[in-house]
Amino acid sequence: MKFEKVIGQHEIKAKLIQAYHDNRVSHSYLFYGNPGVGKLALAIAFAQYMSCANKTEKDSCGECPSCKKFEKLIHPDLHFVFPVISVPKKKSISDNYIQEWRTKVLEDPYFTYNEWLFSIASENKQGNIFADESSEIAKKLNLKSFESDYKFMIIWLPERMNSSCANKLLKILEEPPQNTIIISVSDNREDILQTIRSRTQPVKILGIADEQLKEAIINQYNISESMATDIVKISNGSLFEARNQIVTNDETEYNFAKFTNLMRTCYSHAIQDAISLSEELAKNSREKQKSFLYYCLVLLRENFAYNTNLESVLYMTKSELDFSKKFARFVNKANVNELVQIFEEAYYHIERNVNAKLVFTDSAFKIMKIIRKN
Numbered sequence: 411m412k413f414e415k416v417i418g419q420h421e422i423k424a425k426l427i428q429a430y431h432d433n434r435v436s437h438s439y440l441f442y443g444n445p446g447v448g449k450l451a452l453a454i455a456f457a458q459y460m461s462c463a464n465k466t467e468k469d470s471c472g473e474c475p476s477c478k479k480f481e482k483l484i485h486p487d488l489h490f491v492f493p494v495i496s497v498p499k500k501k502s503i504s505d506n507y508i509q510e511w512r513t514k515v516l517e518d519p520y521f522t523y524n525e526w527l528f529s530i531a532s533e534n535k536q537g538n539i540f541a542d543e544s545s546e547i548a549k550k551l552n553l554k555s556f557e558s559d560y561k562f563m564i565i566w567l568p569e570r571m572n573s574s575c576a577n578k579l580l581k582i583l584e585e586p587p588q589n590t591i592i593i594s595v596s597d598n599r600e601d602i603l604q605t606i607r608s609r610t611q612p613v614k615i616l617g618i619a620d621e622q623l624k625e626a627i628i629n630q631y632n633i634s635e636s637m638a639t640d641i642v643k644i645s646n647g648s649l650f651e652a653r654n655q656i657v658t659n660d661e662t663e664y665n666f667a668k669f670t671n672l673m674r675t676c677y678s679h680a681i682q683d684a685i686s687l688s689e690e691l692a693k694n695s696r697e698k699q700k701s702f703l704y705y706c707l708v709l710l711r712e713n714f715a716y717n718t719n720l721e722s723v724l725y726m727t728k729s730e731l732d733f734s735k736k737f738a739r740f741v742n743k744a745n746v747n748e749l750v751q752i753f754e755e756a757y758y759h760i761e762r763n764v765n766a767k768l769v770f771t772d773s774a775f776k777i778m779k780i781i782r783k784n
């Protein structure tokens with residue numbers, strides 16, 4: 411991974427490169443900062459840079475034999491330690507998941523702890539750096555470097571290291587093997603053993619600068635410049651937070667479009683349209699169906715409140731409010747309880763895997779009967 415693949419972070423890149431050229435590279439770094447700012451990507455890019463045979467003042471070449479192996483994360487002097495799950499009768503060590511790890515990092519080096527666990531476990535499990543890992547770490551660091559001047563060990567999320575493993579690592583840090591560079595990458599520095607922390611050189615990785623984060627999400631998600639500007643404002647320089655905002659925004663827009671469509675269809679008794687809409691909604695995932703129904707419940711309550719002049723309209727977006735100005739009068743004392751009940755029942759049935767097309771069609775027909783009540 412070249413430095414250019416890391417979003418923004420120009421200042422820190424320049425500092426790391428300078429440290430290398432000044433011969434001031436520490437044998438043990440701690441890159442820390444908020445999730446989603448690119449710490450792991452920086453660690454890999456830095457190691458690749460140091461190992462590159464043809465580096466420039468700004469980046470590794472990407473083409474020398476060392477870079478080629480780094481680009482696939484298969485360089486023999488590059489070692490990774492990261493949280494894994496425990497499986498019966500199998501050693502709980504990173505090497506057992508190295509294929510999944512390479513795939514994940516190469517696909518996109520910006521991922522959360524939960525996203526990583528999800529890619530190696532089908533159910534909810536805790537990930538840790540287990541005691542088994544400590545002998546692996548010692549073994550790897552005692553190897554001579556094969557091809558590079560240095561051996562690199564990147565420890566992702568050392569705060570999730572089991573204490574016996576952490577104590578072994580501490581011994582290593584007290585007498586670091588020659589030509590070894592350990593880069594720990596942490597979301598929560600405070601959770602790392604103090605004795606380990608004190609033996610690392612801390613490097614705080616700040617948020618991604620607004621301009622570069624904006625450019626990155628426009629390219630990745632093909633969203634408009636004005637939407638990107640809004641999102642960046644509330645993302646604290648974190649790509650993860652920006653992504654969450656985009657997903658939420660998209661889903662709200664979708665749910666709003668379908669809610670208005672459903673209400674118009676029901677109001678005009680357009681039976682065929684109601685069936686088509688139900689078919690369309692039924693094609694979505696259960697989660698998306700539930701999110702839609704939940705959204706309908708919230709908006710119904712908002713409309714009833716609007717109709718009765720309560721304050722909660724403040725929570726509506728501009729397009730929701732525009733719609734409600736005309737629609738709210740159809741959610742009134744005569745039908746609000748029944749309407750709410752229809753959506754609550756639908757939610758209940760979707761959760762219990764009742765045929766979704768039936769649930770949506772049935773709900774639409776029920777709404778048709780009461781939407782004109784007042």
Ligand SMILES: [Zn+2]
Pocket residue numbers: 461462463464465470471472473474475476477478
């Ligand atoms: Zn190179």
